[in-house]
Protein backbone atom coordinates (compact mmCIF):
# COMPACT_ATOMS: atom_id res chain seq x y z
CA UNK A 560 0.00 0.00 0.00
CA UNK A 561 1.32 3.45 -0.91
CA UNK A 562 2.08 5.86 1.92
CA UNK A 563 2.42 8.80 -0.44
CA UNK A 564 0.59 11.95 0.61
CA UNK A 565 0.79 14.93 -1.71
CA UNK A 566 2.05 18.21 -0.26
CA UNK A 567 -0.23 21.22 -0.15
CA UNK A 568 1.78 22.57 -3.12
CA UNK A 569 0.12 20.11 -5.46
CA UNK A 570 -3.03 19.28 -3.55
CA UNK A 571 -5.17 20.87 -6.24
CA UNK A 572 -3.03 19.81 -9.22
CA UNK A 573 -4.73 17.89 -12.04
CA UNK A 574 -3.01 15.66 -14.55
CA UNK A 575 -2.78 17.19 -18.04
CA UNK A 576 -5.97 15.95 -19.72
CA UNK A 577 -4.52 16.36 -23.20
CA UNK A 578 -1.48 14.24 -22.35
CA UNK A 579 -3.78 11.69 -20.63
CA UNK A 580 -5.79 11.17 -23.86
CA UNK A 581 -2.61 10.80 -25.87
CA UNK A 582 -1.20 8.24 -23.42
CA UNK A 583 -4.45 6.21 -23.51
CA UNK A 584 -4.49 6.24 -27.34
CA UNK A 585 -0.81 5.17 -27.43
CA UNK A 586 -1.51 2.35 -24.97
CA UNK A 587 -4.48 1.12 -27.05
CA UNK A 588 -2.33 1.24 -30.20
CA UNK A 589 0.43 -0.70 -28.43
CA UNK A 590 -2.13 -3.40 -27.60
CA UNK A 591 -2.81 -3.80 -31.32
CA UNK A 592 -5.93 -1.62 -31.76
CA UNK A 593 -5.93 0.64 -34.85
CA UNK A 594 -6.72 3.83 -32.94
CA UNK A 595 -6.86 7.10 -34.88
CA UNK A 596 -5.22 9.62 -32.57
CA UNK A 597 -6.73 13.06 -33.06
CA UNK A 598 -5.93 13.99 -29.48
CA UNK A 599 -2.29 14.94 -29.84
CA UNK A 600 -1.32 18.61 -29.89
CA UNK A 601 1.81 18.12 -31.96
CA UNK A 602 2.55 18.34 -35.68
CA UNK A 603 2.79 14.93 -37.36
CA UNK A 604 5.65 16.27 -39.51
CA UNK A 605 9.31 15.42 -38.91
CA UNK A 606 11.66 18.17 -37.76
CA UNK A 607 12.93 19.81 -41.00
CA UNK A 608 16.17 18.42 -42.43
CA UNK A 609 18.01 21.77 -42.24
CA UNK A 610 17.36 21.84 -38.48
CA UNK A 611 18.57 18.26 -38.04
CA UNK A 612 21.73 19.15 -39.99
CA UNK A 613 22.35 22.11 -37.69
CA UNK A 614 21.86 19.93 -34.63
CA UNK A 615 24.22 17.23 -35.95
CA UNK A 616 26.82 19.85 -36.68
CA UNK A 617 26.54 21.33 -33.18
CA UNK A 618 26.80 17.91 -31.59
CA UNK A 619 29.93 17.10 -33.58
CA UNK A 620 31.36 20.44 -32.50
CA UNK A 621 30.86 19.41 -28.86
CA UNK A 622 27.71 21.31 -27.83
CA UNK A 623 27.23 19.11 -24.79
CA UNK A 624 28.13 21.33 -21.86
CA UNK A 625 26.05 23.59 -19.61
CA UNK A 626 25.22 26.96 -21.09
CA UNK A 627 24.21 30.22 -19.45
CA UNK A 628 20.90 29.66 -17.66
CA UNK A 629 19.09 32.12 -19.91
CA UNK A 630 20.37 30.43 -23.08
CA UNK A 631 23.16 30.65 -25.65
CA UNK A 632 23.90 34.18 -26.81
CA UNK A 633 23.29 33.63 -30.56
CA UNK A 634 19.85 32.12 -29.95
CA UNK A 635 18.82 34.97 -27.65
CA UNK A 636 20.16 37.42 -30.22
CA UNK A 637 18.20 35.75 -33.01
CA UNK A 638 14.96 35.75 -31.02
CA UNK A 639 15.53 39.39 -30.06
CA UNK A 640 16.27 40.40 -33.66
CA UNK A 641 13.01 38.86 -34.86
CA UNK A 642 11.08 40.41 -32.01
CA UNK A 643 12.62 43.80 -32.92
CA UNK A 644 11.19 43.52 -36.44
CA UNK A 645 7.68 42.84 -35.12
CA UNK A 646 7.97 45.42 -32.36
CA UNK A 647 9.35 48.13 -34.65
CA UNK A 648 11.84 49.06 -31.92
CA UNK A 649 14.99 47.31 -30.69
CA UNK A 650 14.49 44.36 -28.37
CA UNK A 651 17.68 43.52 -26.50
CA UNK A 652 18.89 39.90 -26.19
CA UNK A 653 18.95 40.42 -22.41
CA UNK A 654 15.13 40.53 -22.58
CA UNK A 655 15.05 36.92 -23.80
CA UNK A 656 15.15 33.84 -21.55
CA UNK A 657 15.34 30.45 -23.28
CA UNK A 658 13.54 27.64 -21.45
CA UNK A 659 12.71 23.96 -21.67
CA UNK A 660 9.64 24.53 -23.84
CA UNK A 661 7.11 27.32 -23.96
CA UNK A 662 5.45 25.60 -21.03
CA UNK A 663 8.44 26.37 -18.82
CA UNK A 664 8.54 29.95 -20.11
CA UNK A 665 4.88 30.30 -19.08
CA UNK A 666 5.57 28.74 -15.70
CA UNK A 667 8.53 31.08 -15.13
CA UNK A 668 6.39 34.07 -16.09
CA UNK A 669 3.40 33.20 -13.92
CA UNK A 670 5.51 32.15 -10.94
CA UNK A 671 7.56 35.34 -11.05
CA UNK A 672 4.79 37.89 -11.49
CA UNK A 673 1.73 36.42 -9.74
CA UNK A 674 1.35 35.24 -6.19
CA UNK A 675 -1.04 34.27 -3.45
CA UNK A 676 -4.58 35.52 -4.06
CA UNK A 677 -3.79 37.38 -7.28
CA UNK A 678 -6.54 37.01 -9.85
CA UNK A 679 -5.61 36.37 -13.46
CA UNK A 680 -8.18 36.54 -16.24
CA UNK A 681 -8.16 33.49 -18.48
CA UNK A 682 -10.30 33.78 -21.62
CA UNK A 683 -11.96 30.38 -21.75
CA UNK A 684 -11.89 27.77 -23.26
CA UNK A 685 -8.11 27.75 -22.88
CA UNK A 686 -5.17 25.40 -22.75
CA UNK A 687 -5.48 23.41 -19.46
CA UNK A 688 -1.96 24.19 -18.23
CA UNK A 689 -2.83 27.89 -17.75
CA UNK A 690 -5.19 27.04 -14.91
CA UNK A 691 -2.73 24.60 -13.30
CA UNK A 692 0.34 26.83 -13.67
CA UNK A 693 -1.56 29.73 -12.08
CA UNK A 694 -2.66 27.47 -9.27
CA UNK A 695 0.97 26.39 -8.67
CA UNK A 696 1.79 30.11 -8.41
CA UNK A 697 -1.04 30.29 -5.81
CA UNK A 698 -2.88 32.73 -8.01
CA UNK A 699 -6.55 32.34 -8.94
CA UNK A 700 -7.37 31.69 -12.58
CA UNK A 701 -10.56 33.64 -13.28
CA UNK A 702 -12.50 32.05 -16.09
CA UNK A 703 -13.72 34.61 -18.62
CA UNK A 704 -16.07 32.78 -20.97
CA UNK A 705 -16.08 33.87 -24.58
CA UNK A 706 -19.15 33.38 -26.72
CA UNK A 707 -19.30 30.64 -29.35
CA UNK A 708 -20.64 33.21 -31.86
CA UNK A 709 -17.30 35.01 -31.58
CA UNK A 710 -15.28 31.77 -31.81
CA UNK A 711 -14.87 32.24 -28.03
CA UNK A 712 -12.72 35.37 -28.45
CA UNK A 713 -13.29 37.63 -25.45
CA UNK A 714 -13.89 41.37 -25.69
CA UNK A 715 -12.56 44.12 -23.45
CA UNK A 716 -16.06 44.34 -21.95
CA UNK A 717 -15.91 40.63 -21.04
CA UNK A 718 -12.53 41.16 -19.39
CA UNK A 719 -13.61 44.34 -17.62
CA UNK A 720 -16.75 42.68 -16.26
CA UNK A 721 -14.68 39.82 -14.81
CA UNK A 722 -12.12 42.14 -13.20
CA UNK A 723 -11.98 42.88 -9.47
CA UNK A 724 -9.58 44.96 -7.37
CA UNK A 725 -7.46 41.79 -7.07
CA UNK A 726 -7.01 41.37 -10.82
CA UNK A 727 -3.32 41.37 -11.73
CA UNK A 728 -3.16 40.00 -15.23
CA UNK A 729 -4.64 38.44 -18.32
CA UNK A 730 -3.53 35.49 -20.46
CA UNK A 731 -4.00 35.77 -24.23
CA UNK A 732 -3.46 32.92 -26.68
CA UNK A 733 -3.90 33.78 -30.36
CA UNK A 734 -4.23 31.61 -32.41
CA UNK A 735 -5.98 29.72 -29.66
CA UNK A 736 -5.72 26.17 -28.47
CA UNK A 737 -8.42 24.66 -28.43
CA UNK A 738 -10.69 26.87 -30.59
CA UNK A 739 -8.41 27.89 -33.48
CA UNK A 740 -9.66 31.47 -33.02
CA UNK A 741 -7.34 34.29 -34.09
CA UNK A 742 -7.77 37.74 -32.53
CA UNK A 743 -7.70 40.67 -34.94
CA UNK A 744 -5.12 43.40 -34.56
CA UNK A 745 -7.83 45.81 -33.37
CA UNK A 746 -9.00 43.31 -30.72
CA UNK A 747 -5.45 42.82 -29.43
CA UNK A 748 -4.85 46.57 -29.38
CA UNK A 749 -7.99 47.07 -27.32
CA UNK A 750 -6.95 44.34 -24.84
CA UNK A 751 -3.46 45.82 -24.62
CA UNK A 752 -4.89 49.28 -23.89
CA UNK A 753 -7.21 47.88 -21.23
CA UNK A 754 -4.33 46.05 -19.55
CA UNK A 755 -2.19 49.21 -19.65
CA UNK A 756 -5.02 51.35 -18.22
CA UNK A 757 -5.62 48.91 -15.39
CA UNK A 758 -1.94 48.18 -14.70
CA UNK A 759 -2.41 44.44 -15.42
CA UNK A 760 0.25 42.08 -16.64
CA UNK A 761 -0.39 40.71 -20.09
CA UNK A 762 0.98 37.28 -20.96
CA UNK A 763 0.72 36.59 -24.67
CA UNK A 764 1.24 32.96 -25.68
CA UNK A 765 2.12 33.08 -29.38
CA UNK A 766 3.18 29.48 -29.94
CA UNK A 767 0.68 29.05 -32.82
CA UNK A 768 1.24 32.49 -34.40
CA UNK A 769 2.84 31.13 -37.55
CA UNK A 770 -0.05 28.71 -38.12
CA UNK A 771 -2.76 31.07 -39.36
CA UNK A 772 -4.84 30.53 -42.50
CA UNK A 773 -6.78 33.62 -43.47
CA UNK A 774 -4.36 36.40 -42.53
CA UNK A 775 -1.10 36.58 -40.58
CA UNK A 776 -1.84 36.44 -36.86
CA UNK A 777 -0.86 39.64 -35.06
CA UNK A 778 1.75 39.48 -32.29
CA UNK A 779 1.34 41.54 -29.13
CA UNK A 780 4.85 42.73 -29.98
CA UNK A 781 3.30 44.62 -32.91
CA UNK A 782 0.76 46.50 -30.82
CA UNK A 783 2.64 47.07 -27.56
CA UNK A 784 4.67 50.18 -26.89
CA UNK A 785 7.02 48.44 -24.44
CA UNK A 786 7.57 45.60 -22.00
CA UNK A 787 6.70 47.21 -18.72
CA UNK A 788 3.95 44.67 -18.06
CA UNK A 789 4.10 42.46 -21.13
CA UNK A 790 5.59 38.97 -21.40
CA UNK A 791 5.43 37.25 -24.79
CA UNK A 792 6.14 33.52 -24.92
CA UNK A 793 6.84 31.46 -28.00
CA UNK A 794 8.80 28.38 -29.04
CA UNK A 795 9.73 25.95 -31.78
CA UNK A 796 7.38 23.05 -30.94
CA UNK A 797 4.54 23.80 -33.33
CA UNK A 798 5.71 25.94 -36.27
CA UNK A 799 9.01 24.05 -36.65
CA UNK A 800 7.72 20.57 -35.82
CA UNK A 801 10.13 20.38 -32.88
CA UNK A 802 7.94 19.45 -29.88
CA UNK A 803 10.40 16.93 -28.44
CA UNK A 804 13.34 19.30 -28.52
CA UNK A 805 11.71 21.30 -25.73
CA UNK A 806 12.72 24.86 -26.57
CA UNK A 807 10.63 27.93 -25.81
CA UNK A 808 11.41 31.46 -24.66
CA UNK A 809 10.03 34.56 -23.03
CA UNK A 810 10.50 38.16 -24.13
CA UNK A 811 9.96 40.66 -21.34
CA UNK A 812 11.51 43.63 -19.54
CA UNK A 813 15.12 43.05 -18.49
CA UNK A 814 14.06 43.03 -14.82
CA UNK A 815 11.43 40.33 -15.42
CA UNK A 816 13.92 38.34 -17.53
CA UNK A 817 16.44 38.43 -14.65
CA UNK A 818 13.79 37.19 -12.21
CA UNK A 819 12.73 34.37 -14.53
CA UNK A 820 16.35 33.33 -15.15
CA UNK A 821 16.98 33.28 -11.40
CA UNK A 822 13.96 31.02 -10.91
CA UNK A 823 15.02 28.74 -13.75
CA UNK A 824 18.57 28.56 -12.36
CA UNK A 825 17.22 26.67 -9.36
CA UNK A 826 14.77 24.46 -11.24
CA UNK A 827 16.34 23.21 -14.48
CA UNK A 828 19.25 25.56 -15.31
CA UNK A 829 19.71 25.93 -19.06
CA UNK A 830 17.41 24.30 -21.61
CA UNK A 831 19.17 21.29 -23.21
CA UNK A 832 22.27 22.57 -24.98
CA UNK A 833 21.87 20.56 -28.16
CA UNK A 834 18.22 21.60 -28.40
CA UNK A 835 19.20 25.25 -28.14
CA UNK A 836 21.56 24.76 -31.09
CA UNK A 837 18.79 23.02 -33.02
CA UNK A 838 16.48 25.98 -32.33
CA UNK A 839 19.24 28.35 -33.42
CA UNK A 840 19.55 26.41 -36.67
CA UNK A 841 15.76 26.57 -37.10
CA UNK A 842 15.84 30.37 -36.86
CA UNK A 843 19.00 30.92 -38.92
CA UNK A 844 18.02 30.00 -42.47
CA UNK A 845 15.09 32.19 -43.56
CA UNK A 846 14.55 30.46 -46.92
CA UNK A 847 14.60 26.90 -45.55
CA UNK A 848 12.38 28.03 -42.70
CA UNK A 849 9.84 29.56 -45.07
CA UNK A 850 9.67 26.38 -47.15
CA UNK A 851 9.30 24.14 -44.08
CA UNK A 852 6.68 26.36 -42.47
CA UNK A 853 4.72 26.87 -45.71
CA UNK A 854 4.68 23.12 -46.38
CA UNK A 855 3.31 22.37 -42.94
CA UNK A 856 0.72 25.13 -42.94
CA UNK A 857 -0.44 24.03 -46.42
CA UNK A 858 -0.98 20.49 -45.08
CA UNK A 859 -2.92 21.80 -42.06
CA UNK A 860 -5.01 24.04 -44.30
CA UNK A 861 -5.85 21.15 -46.64
CA UNK A 862 -6.98 18.97 -43.73
CA UNK A 863 -8.87 21.80 -42.08
CA UNK A 864 -10.77 22.56 -45.27
CA UNK A 865 -11.64 18.92 -45.98
CA UNK A 866 -12.65 18.15 -42.39
CA UNK A 867 -14.68 21.35 -42.07
CA UNK A 868 -16.51 20.52 -45.31
CA UNK A 869 -17.58 17.14 -43.88
CA UNK A 870 -18.78 18.73 -40.62
CA UNK A 871 -20.60 21.54 -42.42
CA UNK A 872 -22.24 19.08 -44.81
CA UNK A 873 -23.45 17.02 -41.85
CA UNK A 874 -24.82 20.06 -40.03
CA UNK A 875 -22.42 19.70 -37.08
CA UNK A 876 -21.81 22.83 -34.97
CA UNK A 877 -18.12 23.68 -34.76
CA UNK A 878 -15.85 26.73 -34.57
CA UNK A 879 -14.39 27.65 -37.97
CA UNK A 880 -10.67 27.52 -37.17
CA UNK A 881 -8.63 30.47 -38.43
CA UNK A 882 -5.35 29.22 -36.95
CA UNK A 883 -3.57 26.48 -34.95
CA UNK A 884 -4.57 22.89 -35.87
CA UNK A 885 -7.69 22.09 -33.89
CA UNK A 886 -11.39 21.72 -34.62
CA UNK A 887 -13.63 22.53 -31.68
CA UNK A 888 -16.90 20.66 -32.09
CA UNK A 889 -20.09 20.88 -30.05
CA UNK A 890 -21.40 17.40 -29.28
CA UNK A 891 -24.26 18.04 -26.85
CA UNK A 892 -25.84 20.24 -24.24
CA UNK A 893 -25.18 19.68 -20.55
CA UNK A 894 -28.12 18.45 -18.48
CA UNK A 895 -28.22 17.59 -14.75
CA UNK A 896 -28.00 13.90 -15.68
CA UNK A 897 -25.22 14.47 -18.22
CA UNK A 898 -23.13 17.44 -17.08
CA UNK A 899 -20.19 16.66 -19.41
CA UNK A 900 -21.56 15.44 -22.75
CA UNK A 901 -18.15 16.04 -24.35
CA UNK A 902 -16.48 13.59 -21.94
CA UNK A 903 -19.16 10.95 -22.50
CA UNK A 904 -18.88 11.42 -26.26
CA UNK A 905 -15.06 11.22 -26.23
CA UNK A 906 -15.23 7.99 -24.21
CA UNK A 907 -17.77 6.40 -26.56
CA UNK A 908 -15.82 7.58 -29.60
CA UNK A 909 -12.64 5.94 -28.33
CA UNK A 910 -14.26 2.70 -27.19
CA UNK A 911 -16.70 2.15 -30.09
CA UNK A 912 -15.08 4.00 -33.02
CA UNK A 913 -11.39 3.93 -32.01
CA UNK A 914 -10.89 7.68 -32.40
CA UNK A 915 -9.08 9.62 -29.66
CA UNK A 916 -10.07 13.27 -29.09
CA UNK A 917 -9.84 15.55 -26.04
CA UNK A 918 -13.06 16.19 -24.07
CA UNK A 919 -13.95 19.88 -23.86
CA UNK A 920 -14.15 19.64 -20.06
CA UNK A 921 -10.33 19.82 -20.18
CA UNK A 922 -10.78 23.39 -21.44
CA UNK A 923 -13.79 24.23 -19.22
CA UNK A 924 -16.18 23.68 -22.14
CA UNK A 925 -17.99 20.44 -21.19
CA UNK A 926 -20.26 20.20 -24.25
CA UNK A 927 -17.41 20.33 -26.75
CA UNK A 928 -14.57 18.12 -27.98
CA UNK A 929 -11.20 19.13 -29.44
CA UNK A 930 -10.07 17.34 -32.57
CA UNK A 931 -6.49 17.79 -33.70
CA UNK A 932 -5.89 17.71 -37.45
CA UNK A 933 -2.14 17.46 -37.00
CA UNK A 934 -2.42 13.88 -38.27
CA UNK A 935 -2.21 12.28 -41.73
CA UNK A 936 -4.99 13.43 -44.11
CA UNK A 937 -6.67 10.02 -44.35
CA UNK A 938 -6.81 9.65 -40.56
CA UNK A 939 -8.22 13.14 -40.06
CA UNK A 940 -10.97 12.54 -42.62
CA UNK A 941 -11.84 9.05 -41.40
CA UNK A 942 -11.83 10.29 -37.79
CA UNK A 943 -14.15 13.18 -38.62
CA UNK A 944 -16.50 10.82 -40.51
CA UNK A 945 -16.69 8.57 -37.44
CA UNK A 946 -17.42 11.61 -35.27
CA UNK A 947 -20.33 12.65 -37.48
CA UNK A 948 -21.56 9.02 -37.51
CA UNK A 949 -21.53 8.87 -33.69
CA UNK A 950 -23.40 12.17 -33.62
CA UNK A 951 -26.03 10.46 -35.77
CA UNK A 952 -25.54 12.95 -38.62
Ligand code: PLP
Nearest residue numbers: 600660661662686736794796807
Ligand atom coordinates in the same frame (compact mmCIF):
# COMPACT_ATOMS: atom_id res chain seq x y z
N1 PLP B 1 0.87 26.99 -25.14
C1 PLP B 1 -0.12 26.37 -25.79
C2 PLP B 1 -1.37 27.11 -26.07
C3 PLP B 1 0.03 25.03 -26.20
O1 PLP B 1 -0.97 24.43 -26.85
C4 PLP B 1 1.23 24.35 -25.89
C5 PLP B 1 1.40 22.94 -26.25
O2 PLP B 1 0.49 22.21 -26.56
C6 PLP B 1 2.21 25.04 -25.21
C7 PLP B 1 2.02 26.35 -24.86
C8 PLP B 1 3.50 24.37 -24.80
O3 PLP B 1 4.43 24.36 -25.79
P1 PLP B 1 5.86 23.67 -25.58
O4 PLP B 1 5.77 22.31 -26.20
O5 PLP B 1 6.82 24.58 -26.29
O6 PLP B 1 6.13 23.61 -24.12
